[in-house]
Amino acid sequence: MTAAVTLSDLRRSFGPVAALDGLTWSAPSGRITAVLGPNGAGKTTAIECAVGLGRPDSGTVRVLGSEPWQAGADHRARVGVMLQAGGLPNGTKPLRLLHHLARLYAEPVEVDAVARRLGVTDFASTTVRRLSGGQKQRLALAAALLGRPEVLFLDEPAAGLDPHGRLDVWDLVAEQRDAGTTVIVTTHSFEEAERLADHLVIMDAGRTVAEGTPGSVTGGRSLEDVYFSLTRRGAA
Incomplete structure (x- = not known):
């Protein structure tokens, strides 16, 4: 399946801290990819690189075939971004x-x-x-959602919402996928990932430790069990 977003061997350091350490994963077109990982796994840094807010020290990023930090306005109009620190004018x-x-x-x-x-x-x-x-x-x-994006990056989209609000957001995210949008969701919620994901990425210490369809990643086990077996236990 064609990938709308591809991160290949990304490395990004902040002083002595390696936020990304050879990170590689992709997001299939027209599917929901859920990205999970403990705090400090590099999820936010990876998304910042993918949307052009940061640039890796090395490696390649392609979003709809373009490098996001060199892309023009036409490309940016095709990408929707929701960050937790959204920068909304107060x-x-x-x-x-x-x-x-x-x-x-x-x-x-x-x-x-x-x-x-x-x-x-x-x-x-x-x-x-x-x-x-x-x-x-x-x-x-x-x-x-305003620009009818072809690729939609959502950082913890249901954080802080009550149960009804979470269901509303999850339904809306699924509708975006059904309409052909590629959606990348970063989350700490196993329920959110299990409900939405067509494709899973689990990160730890700046690397990908598991990637694939939910069935191939979990192998019949619970996502929570697999997650804690692959990452720093209790860090999420």
Whole structure:
């Protein structure tokens, strides 16, 4: 199956700390890839390299066939990104922000429809600085969807949400996959990975320690058991 995202032998150090140490994995086109790993495994650094926010010391990254840090506006418009530290401007209100961002795309989705679907309209009159963590997650996800992305990077998309909110987000993520979008989800939630993933990547210490379909990775065992057998026990 064609890969929409490929990371090959990535190495990235911050002083004496090797955040990525020969990391290699790929995300199949039109599928959901769940990336798991303990804190410090290098997940965030890998995603930053994949979306062009950071550059590896060595190795190659290809997203839709392009190097993300050298790609132009046309490429960036094809990629949606939701980071946990989303950088949302504190002084604005949610719908104003979404309508502003939508104007940056040639063919954006219908803002009000996305806002209603994610419940953003329920807190539309509140400034970003006063939103709860879960509300900021909903707003950041809405922003990531505005450009009808072909590849969607989601960093802990259901973090801070109540059970109903998690189900809503998971359903929406699955719908993006069903519409042909390649989705990469970083998560600490085994339930989230088991529910969503067509493809699994488990990282530890800047390397890939397991990759493949859920069945091939787990071999009939629980994902939690496999995860703790491959990573630093208890570090997640």
